[in-house]
Amino acid sequence: MPKRVPAWLWAGCFVCFLIAGSANSVSAQGTTTDEPSTQSVDHSASPPDEKPRRTYLGRIVAQPMGHQGAPWLIRDNRDDEENASDSFVQLQLTEGMVVCDLGCGNGYWTLPMAKKVGESGRVLAVDIQREMLQKLRVRSAKAKLRNIEPILGKVDNPNLPLGELDLVLMVDVYHEFSHPESMLWHLHRALKPTGVIALLEYREEDPSVPIKPLHKMSKNQIMKEYQRNHFKLVKEYNMLPWQHLMFFARDDSPLESIDPIPAKQVLEALP
Structure with a gap:
């Protein structure tokens, strides 16, 4: 049975999780029940004219977590629960890379990313909550990291530069996007031809993962959603205790696409 959420975390925040909840925060609650159009997104034109969604391609869009839950993001046992250090290795960051932590929160991932890409690299840290960005600034200043660029995003636009990013990291946040097509349209344009999105999401296929169903994928x-928006799977890592880790490139990328390993096979192989 899922563990009860500590009472302090419920107070004053949009808590949408049980034991682990949402790991970062960028999105907004959908306000309509419109279904997605069947028309493909044209990445050579303007962003799709998209309304906030309650559902997208059959999935209910989850509500985001408020900044009051920020202490949960940097809890001491997070790595024990999610093996985040293993995920970090899979990102294969190197000196000089330009990367983005989309839904950065107070910087659990941002700070180690900045250390890894070094002074010659950049980390664009995006969140839609000013309070989260302020918490990030405090933590990055304390760590004396000067290669982090906080960016106030919008619910339909992460405000990223065109064609500069080697990697965009989204940790347990994509499922909260109220404007998924618009966000993916902008990310498609922000990536370099060989750039990738590293997507971490709690496994819906695994009932033992102690997260509410709306916060799993x-x-x-x-x-379905990434292919619909002109991305292809180029890598995946299936040995995390709670999450999928999938890497997507633009569909016009020279990187070779792969087929995902069936979730049933993944669960059977886990220790």
């Missing part, structure tokens, strides 16, 4: 749903 299945591999099938992820593939």
Whole structure:
């Protein structure tokens, strides 16, 4: 049975999780029940004219977590629960890379990313909550990291430069996007031809993962949404205790696409 959420975390925030909740925060609550159009997104034109969504391609869009839950993001046992250090290795960051932590929160991932890409690299840290960005500034100043660029995003636009990013990291946040097509349209344009999105989402296929169903995603749903928006799967890592880790490139990228390993096979192989 899922563990009860500590009472302090419920007070004053949009808590949408049980034991682990949402790991970062960027999005907004959908305000309509419109279904997605069947028209493909044209990445050579303007962003799709998209309304906030309650559902997207059959998935209910989850509500985001408020900044009051920020202490949860940097809890001491997070790595024990999610094996985040293993995920970090899979990002394969190197000196000089230009990367983005989308839904950065107070910087659990941002700070180690900045250390890894070094002074010659950049980390664009995006969140839609000013309070989160302020918490990030305090933590990055204390760590004396000067290669972090906080960016106030919008619910339909992360405000990223065109064609500069080697990697965009989204940790347990994509499922909260109220404007998924618009966000993916902008990310498609922000990536370099060989750039990738590293997507971490709690596994819907695994009932033992102690997260509310609305904050999980299945591999099938992820593939449906990313292929729909002109991305292809180029890598995946399936040995995390709670999450899928999937890497997507633009569909016109020279990187070779792969087929996802079936979730049932993944669960059977886990220790």
